[in-house]
Amino acid sequence: MKKPFEAEHEMISRVLMGNEDAIRMANELFWISQVWDDLVDQDAPVPAATINRMMWIALVDLPLNPFYQLNFCALHPIIRGAIIDWMVATDIENSAGLGEDAPVVDVSVSYVLRDSISAILCHMAYLIGGYDWMVQVSPEIRAWVHDENVTEYVGKILERNGKRKKEGSGHGKKS
Numbered sequence: 001m002k003k004p005f006e007a008e009h010e011m012i013s014r015v016l017m018g019n020e021d022a023i024r025m026a027n028e029l030f031w032i033s034q035v036w037d038d039l040v041d042q043d044a045p046v047p048a049a050t051i052n053r054m055m056w057i058a059l060v061d062l063p064l065n066p067f068y069q070l071n072f073c074a075l076h077p078i079i080r081g082a083i084i085d086w087m088v089a090t091d092i093e094n095s096a097g098l099g100e101d102a103p104v105v106d107v108s109v110s111y112v113l114r115d116s117i118s119a120i121l122c123h124m125a126y127l128i129g130g131y132d133w134m135v136q137v138s139p140e141i142r143a144w145v146h147d148e149n150v151t152e153y154v155g156k157i158l159e160r161n162g163k164r165k166k167e168g169s170g171h172g173k174k175s
Contacts, residue, residue, distance in 0.1 A: 021067035
């Protein structure tokens with residue numbers, strides 16, 4: 001479920017203590033991740049203009065962001081980890097409940113891996129407010145990112161994949 005932009009912006013602004021460059025970076029990362037997810041899952045149409053804007057933000061605006069530049073060495077490994085976790089989670093989701101040839105990995109593992117994007121926001125909070133601030137806001141950040149419980153999530157994945165199996169599209173990947 002997508003959160004209303006106003007609530008998302010308010011949450012990010014608060015945990016990043018009003019740091020405008022950090023807020024812009026977080027908003028851009030979350031937006032990029034949502035567009036990327038829509039492109040890969042193919043569960044929402046993504047117009048060419050949105051793809052172009054996503055690429056501009058990722059390749060032009062984000063690298064120029066002062067907070068990102070100042071903290072690149074601290075943020076880059078966490079961003080890289082969040083990306084690979086999301087990719088693995090997506091692979092697990094796409095193979096869940098599709099039969100004997102599918103990898104035997106509990107789909108609840110993908111539920112946990114999807115949370116890695118929250119680690120970026122938690123670390124940004126640390127960089128701005130220090131250890132005590134990170135410890136204070138991290139549980140709230142994690143709960144906010146997980147806006148559905150694991151049972152709902154697993155049910156949606158298995159239902160979606162059951163429809164794909166019936167339609168003959170296998171693992172959701174095109175050959």
